[in-house]
Amino acid sequence: MILLKQRFKNYPIQTKITYSNLFVLIFAFLPLIIIMVLYEYFALQSALIKENRILSEVVSQSVAAPMAFRDELATNDTLLALKGIKDLLEVHLVFENGEVFKNYYRYAEDKTNETKMYKILKYDNEEVFLDTIKIEKSIFLRSEYQGSVVLVLSLDSFYNRLAWYIFIILATASFAFLIAIFVTKYISKSITEPLSKLTEATQKMIHNQDYKMDISGIKNSTDEVGTLSSAFVTMLSQIHERDLSLQQLAYYDRVTSIANRHYFEEKIVQTVENARRYGTSCYLLMIDLDDFKIVNDTIGHHVGDLLLRFVGQSIQAVMRQNDSVFRIGGDEFAILIESKSPQEAVDKIAKKIIEAISMPITLDGHQVQIGASIGISCFPKLSHDVQSLMSTADAAMYIAKRKGKNSYERYSE
Amino acid sequence: MKRSFILLCTFSLLSLNVLKATDALPEYTLKAAYLYNFALLTNWPNEANEDEFRICFYKQDLGIASDQLNDKKIHNRNVKVYTIKNDKEFKECNMVYVREEEVVGASELIATLKELPILIVSENLKNLHEHITILDQERRLAFDVSLDAMKETKLSVSSHLLKLARSIKQ
Numbered sequence: 028m029i030l031l032k033q034r035f036k037n038y039p040i041q042t043k044i045t046y047s048n049l050f051v052l053i054f055a056f057l058p059l060i061i062i063m064v065l066y067e068y069f070a071l072q073s074a075l076i077k078e079n080r081i082l083s084e085v086v087s088q089s090v091a092a093p094m095a096f097r098d099e100l101a102t103n104d105t106l107l108a109l110k111g112i113k114d115l116l117e118v119h120l121v122f123e124n125g126e127v128f129k130n131y132y133r134y135a136e137d138k139t140n141e142t143k144m145y146k147i148l149k150y151d152n153e154e155v156f157l158d159t160i161k162i163e164k165s166i167f168l169r170s171e172y173q174g175s176v177v178l179v180l181s182l183d184s185f186y187n188r189l190a191w192y193i194f195i196i197l198a199t200a201s202f203a204f205l206i207a208i209f210v211t212k213y214i215s216k217s218i219t220e221p222l223s224k225l226t227e228a229t230q231k232m233i234h235n236q237d238y239k240m241d242i243s244g245i246k247n248s249t250d251e252v253g254t255l256s257s258a259f260v261t262m263l264s265q266i267h268e269r270d271l272s273l274q275q276l277a278y279y280d281r282v283t284s285i286a287n288r289h290y291f292e293e294k295i296v297q298t299v300e301n302a303r304r305y306g307t308s309c310y311l312l313m314i315d316l317d318d319f320k321i322v323n324d325t326i327g328h329h330v331g332d333l334l335l336r337f338v339g340q341s342i343q344a345v346m347r348q349n350d351s352v353f354r355i356g357g358d359e360f361a362i363l364i365e366s367k368s369p370q371e372a373v374d375k376i377a378k379k380i381i382e383a384i385s386m387p388i389t390l391d392g393h394q395v396q397i398g399a400s401i402g403i404s405c406f407p408k409l410s411h412d413v414q415s416l417m418s419t420a421d422a423a424m425y426i427a428k429r430k431g432k433n434s435y436e437r438y439s440e
Numbered sequence: 441m442k443r444s445f446i447l448l449c450t451f452s453l454l455s456l457n458v459l460k461a462t463d464a465l466p467e468y469t470l471k472a473a474y475l476y477n478f479a480l481l482t483n484w485p486n487e488a489n490e491d492e493f494r495i496c497f498y499k500q501d502l503g504i505a506s507d508q509l510n511d512k513k514i515h516n517r518n519v520k521v522y523t524i525k526n527d528k529e530f531k532e533c534n535m536v537y538v539r540e541e542e543v544v545g546a547s548e549l550i551a552t553l554k555e556l557p558i559l560i561v562s563e564n565l566k567n568l569h570e571h572i573t574i575l576d577q578e579r580r581l582a583f584d585v586s587l588d589a590m591k592e593t594k595l596s597v598s599s600h601l602l603k604l605a606r607s608i609k610q
Contacts, residue, residue: 092600095477096581097470101604168600169480171513 040222044215045208052207056200067192075160075185076153079178082112083164087176090120091168094128106131116159117179121145123172147175158182221252225259238266280354282332283339291353291361298363299406299413310373310405311416312362313424314342314380317398317432319358326393333390334397341383345376361420370405370437377401377435385433398432400424409438468505470581471563471574478561478572478583479514479535481598485557493517496524496533498549499542531556538562538570555592571595575606582606 035043086105093101102120109115109131118131125144132138147163149172154161160180166173232238278290286294295311302309316338323331335354342352342360353361362380364373380399387396402424410416419438427436475495493514497506501523512519522533527549530536536553538546540563550560554569562570571593573584585602586609602608 092477092481092598092604095480096474096583096604098604168477169515169598171480 039219041212041215041219044218045211048211048215049204049208052204056204060196060200063196064189064193068189071185071188071192072155075180075182076155076162079160079162079180080151080153080164082115083162083176083178086118086178087164087166090129090176091166091173094120094122094166094173095168097128099129102129114181114184115178116181117177119145119177119179120166120174121147121177122174123149128174145177147177149175155182218252221256225252225256229259232263238263238270280339283336283354285339285343286351286353288353288355291355291363294351294353294363295413295417298365299416301365302406307365307367308405308408309366309416310362310364310368310403311420312364312373312377312380312435313402313404313417313420314360314362315400315424315428316358316360316384317400317428319397322395322397326395330390330393330395334395337388337390338384338397338399342380345379345383373403373405374435374437377403381433381435400428400432401435402427402438403435404438409440466505467576467581468502469508472502472505472509474574474581474583475535475537475561476509476512476514476519478559478597478601479519481601482559483596483598484515484534484559485594490534491517493519493535494522494533495519495535495537496522496530498530498536498538498546499523499525500539502537502539527552530558533558535559535561540564554589557593557595559593559595560589577606584609 035046038046086109089105090102092098093105106118106129109118110133116133117137118129120128120130122128125146127143127145130138130141132141149165150163151165152163159182162178162180164176164178166176278286280287298309301307319331319334322334335358338360339352339354342362346352346362347364349365351363353363355361362376364376366372380401384397384399387394389395402420402422404410404416404420404423406412406416410419423436423438427434430436479493479495495506495509501521506521506523509519510521522529524530524533530549530553534557536550536558538550538560543562543564546562550562550569553560559572560570561572561574563574564576569589571586571590573586575582575584583605584607585597585605587597588609590597
């Protein structure tokens with residue numbers, strides 16, 4: 028049993044369900060078949076005895092008078108009529124004193140055992156042996172006991188019928204078993220199919236590391252598998268949301284909600300690579316806020332944060348959809364422009380940004396005005412890689428800052 | 441030693457002969473059995489009134505075989521065997537048996553009994569009023585039945601008996 032359990036442990040659920048159903052079926056069928064065969068055995072035997080009891084009655088009636096008169100001719104006529112009964116092997120007509128009046132043998136070879144005396148019980152009796160049945164019937168002529176007739180019958184037909192019965196029972200059981208295999212396979216498949224699909228989807232997810240995968244097609248039932256599927260879907264969407272918020276934390280600035288330095292460093296590599304591959308150009312605008320430190324120190328961090336948010340929004344307002352804005356330091360911002368746009372268009376953007384930032388605004392009841400210095404560099408025109416693009420833009424920004432507030436400078440060698 | 445061997449052989453042969461003699465039933469015993477079976481397969485009127493079944497032999501019986509019939513039962517009545525010489529006494533009998541040797545003298549008696557319910561059995565006799573005739577045929581017995589003679593006696597015989605009869609006179 029333990030070995031069986033061990034063996035079954037690693038099978039798929041569908042196989043387990045199929046096998047368990049078949050085992051149940053076998054355990055239900057087996058006693059049924061045994062009982063049916065036993066019942067048939069005893070019923071057939073009882074019918075056989077009944078049938079041959081009637082035969083012995085008929086024989087005893089018809090041989091009574093010939094036997095009383097020791098009329099062998101008339102007796103032979105009666106016995107000859109018994110030739111038609113296939114299973115009748117021997118008939119012995121025996122007088123009361125045990126003397127044999129007449130013997131009948133179906134097969135000549137049995138005649139060798141013929142005796143003149145035969146032991147009779149003198150009462151009606153049936154004995155069943157392994158291959159024969161022996162029936163003794165008393166012979167009466169007008170209620171006077173004359174002797175007994177002993178019939179010996181073969182059980183060949185009986186066993187033949189029993190064998191056919193067992194064959195039919197087994198054939199029917201095998202047929203039912205085959206149908207049961209198909210049905211149980213079909214049922215277990217319908218039960219386990221959603222589970223297999225779910226397993227498959229999970230494995231795919233692990234392989235692709237994509238927790239956004241849609242498996243809603245599996246949850247089509249309200250049973251445990253359906254519930255498990257929908258719970259799985261919910262769990263996946265929760266994982267996806269958590270991923271998003273982690274991404275937000277990793278790549279976006281909490282104060283301004285725009286992309287942070289980490290994102291900027293990845294993005295600039297991609298942008299330069301793209302420009303190099305497709306033969307286009309890109310611009311990097313480094314923005315440093317003038318006087319932000321004063322606002323932050325004198326009015327407070329609270330207003331400083333509000334001011335940073337305002338700056339972020341102002342820059343985004345003048346940018347195009349494809350351009351990216353980053354907060355890369357305390358009061359430093361960066362803009363990446365992927366474009367074949369002429370230099371003038373970029374200058375125009377820088378001007379617009381300075382205009383937007385340098386506007387005086389009221390934040391939390393405080394009148395605030397700051398400025399911005401912007402350094403501009405270009406790849407591949409003014410730099411040859413990411414590092415040089417960043418350092419040239421930085422250098423240009425410092426030049427602009429030295430020139431005075433609210434100005435922009437393009438890098439030049 | 442030799443002597444005892446011869447004795448043993450003689451004894452064995454003798455005992456074989458004895459066995460042979462008992463193998464086939466003697467004629468008288470067989471005839472007695474026939475009589476008994478005839479009585480069994482025949483119906484008498486007013487049977488219930490009597491408790492004795494009388495089988496009467498005309499002058500000569502069947503020796504020890506006839507004695508063996510005594511105290512047997514026929515139709516629930518005890519059989520009594522009588523050997524009768526006086527004709528008048530036969531009227532009390534249920535069955536009369538006439539042996540071959542007495543047939544000539546018995547013809548008169550049989551004529552007087554012909555309307556009475558008495559079963560008349562004779563040996564090798566024809567054209568009298570006997571009901572059943574036993575015949576010796578090639579070392580075996582057979583019998584004829586005369587239903588014609590039985591007509592006025594109110595006796596009736598079983599079909600079993602008729603089936604076994606060699607011939608039936610209607």
